[in-house]
Amino acid sequence: MPAPDRSLDARPARPPRTSPWMGVAAILVLAATQAYSISTSPAEGDMGHLQKIMYVHVPAAWMTFLAFFVVLVFSVKYLWKGREDDDLVAASAAEVGATLNGLTLVLGMIWGRPAWGVWWVWDARLTSTLVLFLIFAGYLALRAFVDDEQQRARWSAAVGAIGAINVPIVYMSVKWWRTLHQPPSSPATLDPAYTMGLRINAFALLFVMIFFIRKRYEIARLERAAEHAAEAAALGAP
Amino acid sequence: MAWRDDWRRVRAIARKDLTTELRTKAGFNGVAALGVTILILLGLALGPDGAALRNAAVGAVWLATLFAGVLAFNRSFQVELESGALEPLLQYPGPRWTIFAGKLLGNLVFVTAMVAIVVAAGVVLFGVGIPATWPTLVGVIALGVVGLVVLGTFYASMSSRSRAREVLLPMLLFPMLVPVLLGATTASKALLGADLMHEAGAWIRLLAAYDLVFLIATFVAFEHVIES
Numbered sequence: 001m002p003a004p005d006r007s008l009d010a011r012p013a014r015p016p017r018t019s020p021w022m023g024v025a026a027i028l029v030l031a032a033t034q035a036y037s038i039s040t041s042p043a044e045g046d047m048g049h050l051q052k053i054m055y056v057h058v059p060a061a062w063m064t065f066l067a068f069f070v071v072l073v074f075s076v077k078y079l080w081k082g083r084e085d086d087d088l089v090a091a092s093a094a095e096v097g098a099t100l101n102g103l104t105l106v107l108g109m110i111w112g113r114p115a116w117g118v119w120w121v122w123d124a125r126l127t128s129t130l131v132l133f134l135i136f137a138g139y140l141a142l143r144a145f146v147d148d149e150q151q152r153a154r155w156s157a158a159v160g161a162i163g164a165i166n167v168p169i170v171y172m173s174v175k176w177w178r179t180l181h182q183p184p185s186s187p188a189t190l191d192p193a194y195t196m197g198l199r200i201n202a203f204a205l206l207f208v209m210i211f212f213i214r215k216r217y218e219i220a221r222l223e224r225a226a227e228h229a230a231e232a233a234a235l236g237a238p
Numbered sequence: 239m240a241w242r243d244d245w246r247r248v249r250a251i252a253r254k255d256l257t258t259e260l261r262t263k264a265g266f267n268g269v270a271a272l273g274v275t276i277l278i279l280l281g282l283a284l285g286p287d288g289a290a291l292r293n294a295a296v297g298a299v300w301l302a303t304l305f306a307g308v309l310a311f312n313r314s315f316q317v318e319l320e321s322g323a324l325e326p327l328l329q330y331p332g333p334r335w336t337i338f339a340g341k342l343l344g345n346l347v348f349v350t351a352m353v354a355i356v357v358a359a360g361v362v363l364f365g366v367g368i369p370a371t372w373p374t375l376v377g378v379i380a381l382g383v384v385g386l387v388v389l390g391t392f393y394a395s396m397s398s399r400s401r402a403r404e405v406l407l408p409m410l411l412f413p414m415l416v417p418v419l420l421g422a423t424t425a426s427k428a429l430l431g432a433d434l435m436h437e438a439g440a441w442i443r444l445l446a447a448y449d450l451v452f453l454i455a456t457f458v459a460f461e462h463v464i465e466s
Contacts, residue, residue, distance in 0.1 A: 138409040
């Protein structure tokens, strides 16, 4: 079976453009949901207003997993169909996902220092979130170190898919590693006064994430189009 | 018999790699010496208290294995690339997965020999007593080595052909090996301590499942990765 020609792209030369107003709207919605949840939620019993960090930390963690699920889906789709676009979407989602992953870790540490008295504990969730960050740092490093674009696309799709398969295994192994030695720190059950704020902030951050992934994808397409144009010009020159 | 031909290809590639290695021995001696050197350095950093060293022995042996093993994988593809032999290898008739399987088998023998030396050095240097359950312990080490070699060989098939391969392979490989490291060290520690909590069995199952999942995943993905 002949390999599909991945260099040709049937789409029009002019890539789609997301309006910058979508970005403005996403940021405004996030600011509004933050303001709402911060002003309406009561001070928490033990932590006081420290709890407010949850409205960014927890949605960022959820969006991290969602972004990496997008990487998995588009990596598998690329291996199956071989369309350049799928590779670019996976790469864009990985970059945005890794950023949100880093944000989750940093916010968690800022929260953990006053709440637990330490910046870091080797808890199952923290450790597996950190390992996830390292797995996708490897994915992004691979993209940076491979020059041939088709090779980069195939390899990163394989690494993205295999990395995503490992996520539940890493989580399970780290959980066992902790729980077999000492009881796990039980997740704080959430008072209904805080759930609404958490939900609307998750949707607002989802909006922001979609905007970023779209923008990053469009930039990647523009870069690719510029590379192709430069190649064509170089080949066409006498 | 198609599978017999495939098996012959796998053996031929593994034998070729191991013969090259046996004739020069440069790669193996270097990697094994590095493994033992890492152990000695860890002993110096963590010692000289005997009890502390015994506690740290399992972790030290596995870390030395990972750091030394990572050098073996890039090497197995680099020797092909240096002599321009990868392209002809891909031209041979027969399925591509046999190339992966051959490299895997060669690396498995290579790393197993290296691990035998590192474990022996660890037992001597860190003063570890051999437990009665040592056959199970050997099984745990074998499962850990398989996990390491499967992903190491797979990622090296890419990283060896990239820029900055020395940096890229550990960056890709080590985070993926977290379940292997946790499983192998925890199960080994449990077995050295007579497994009072009966936790070794669960970890052995996790290691076996991990090996199986990634054996299948890498065989499927290799066809896409090696395509030239």
